[in-house]
Amino acid sequence: MPEPLDQALAEVRELLLAPGLTRAVAAGRRRGHVPSVTRAQVRPVTLKHGPKLQIVTDDGARPYTRNVAPGAEAAAAVDELLAEPFGNWHVETESATVQVRVTKKGDAQVHRGGAVAAPASAEHDRAKQWLLDPGDPLFSVIGGNAAKRRQIDAFLRALAATLPEDLPSPLRVVDLGCGNAYLTFAAYRYLAARGAQVQVVGVDVREDQRVRNTAVAEELDCSGDVTFVAGTIEAVDLPFAPDLVLALHACDTATDQALARAVEWEARWVLAAPCCHHDIAAQLKGGATPTPYEEVTRHAILRERFADVLTDSLRAALLRLHGYRVDVVEFIDSAHTPRNLLLRARRTGAAPTDAQRAEYDTLTGQWGVTPALSVLLEPIS
Ligand SMILES: C[S@@+](CC[C@H](N)C(=O)[O-])C[C@H]1O[C@@H](n2cnc3c(N)ncnc32)[C@H](O)[C@@H]1O
Incomplete structure (x- = not known):
């Protein structure tokens, strides 16, 4: 069932800024729109000066990487990305995978599944996980x-x-x-x-x-x-x-x-x-x-x-x-x-x-x- 896009993007925002994010990728474009970059990747990294949110954007010619501090700086950078008319968001966290695809009508098709890579201790559960949500x-x-x-x-x-x-x-x-x-x-x-x-x-x-x-x-x-x-x-x-x-x-x-x-x-x-x-x-x-x-x-x-x-x-x-x-x-x-x-x-x-x-x-x-x-x-x- 399609969902309102702003609601789906609010869910993505929450996951991008919460602890437990593994990686996220935004790509594609919405009908009639062209994002300023072809693709963006977001992932948490730990650098010399502490934890950062790394954002790699690609304009089709070369990637551009920046590391932003958690808190207001990360929130502003994430909001900037969410404002881009990407066609797809794929977000993996330690416990969930959320995929948002923007339909031709501008709604969101959202697929929610388990984590792609569970913690090492959950070997058994990991074996059962699906790569493509059976509810797709x-x-x-x-x-x-x-x-x-x-x-x-x-x-x-x-x-x-x-x-x-x-x-x-x-x-x-x-x-x-x-x-x-x-x-x-x-x-x-x-x-x-x-x-x-x-x-x-x-x-x-x-x-x-x-x-x-x-x-x-x-x-x-x-x-x-x-x-x-x-x-x-x-x-x-x-x-x-x-x-x-x-x-x-x-x-x-x-x-x-x-x-x-x-x-x-x-x-x-x-x-x-x-x-x-x-x-x-x-x-x-x-x-x-x-x-x-x-x-x-x-x-x-x-x-x-x-x-x-x-x-x-x-x-x-x-x-x-x-x-x-x-x-x-x-x-x-x-x-x-x-x-x-x-x-x-x-x-x-x-x-x-x-x-x-x-x-x-x-x-x-x-x-x-x-x-x-x-x-x-x-x-x-
Ligand atoms: C056993 S089915 C597998 C279908 C599908 N890949 C799957 O796994 O569900 C094999 C398919 O290959 C097609 N096929 C067989 N020989 C072919 C050929 N030379 N060129 C194009 N299609 C062919 C058949 O029509 C059939 O749909």
Whole structure:
């Protein structure tokens, strides 16, 4: 439910000036207004002369930092910031997270949640906390059950662990094989709340998904920032080269298409949780197993599992050869989904070493496989 903006900003003011503030970020802009700075960060610091409130503003060219004394000076500086027509405020305290988003009508959509980082003693509670408030209107608009919310929240945690503290702004994101767009909207909400100016495009081959997702974006009042394209991952034309590529359970080799496009776009970060794997499994079934590994492929279930492992190992190896630092992690417990692996890659632009090339060639050569991703990628020079 929208709330009066002045009431929401009064709540933000109170949190910014109270003890227990962890950090706050203001960014974006209200319809028809342009703040004098693109972004502001507020956090408490302890300097030689005692505690201060640090305010870092960014005019788009460079950051400007000032440290103000608690009390009247801090209150005046905070009032100045609150008077700026920012589109979003994200405030974290030791006990709460409050996000305020100004709607097109000039009201406030307020999400109140628990602390992002609880005190170390509250390990158990921390594990239960959500990155995106389960009460976020996104979920009532888009539907979805608790399991899906848990999966999306886990994916966002992996995203949070991948991105730097200071997000680039604008931050351009694509969600490939977006389906119902849970992740598309959740990533947008999460990243925008962190203060970045976020543009997200969701891509799915299904036109009905594009129509539905576009209507959801209208309903959530974010259709200017979150758009959808009906098209194939392999051929889609995006309005920008994305900084961040997401792909959650894109079917079979659609994950390879997503990784290949990410490499082509030179995306800075890639998070892809693969779905079913048939490509390498079929090649193993029809090919000759190198000695002494016959036992590994003799039984269908073992061959299938091994094919999954080999597929994702080769994907990781290929990304590495194309200038990415890669790790493969479980983003959620396997009890929630058996498809719980995540390839997490950050572009370094490093040229592959001879040892890395040789390792890849030996592995594919011994098993006699040609991964789909290798066919999609440009040959390494
Ligand atoms: C298993 S669903 C996952 C949807 C969503 N990412 C999620 O996790 O909720 C896979 C989606 O990828 C889409 N898809 C599969 N292959 C595709 C391709 N080559 N290009 C575009 N979309 C594709 C399907 O239409 C489907 O909506």
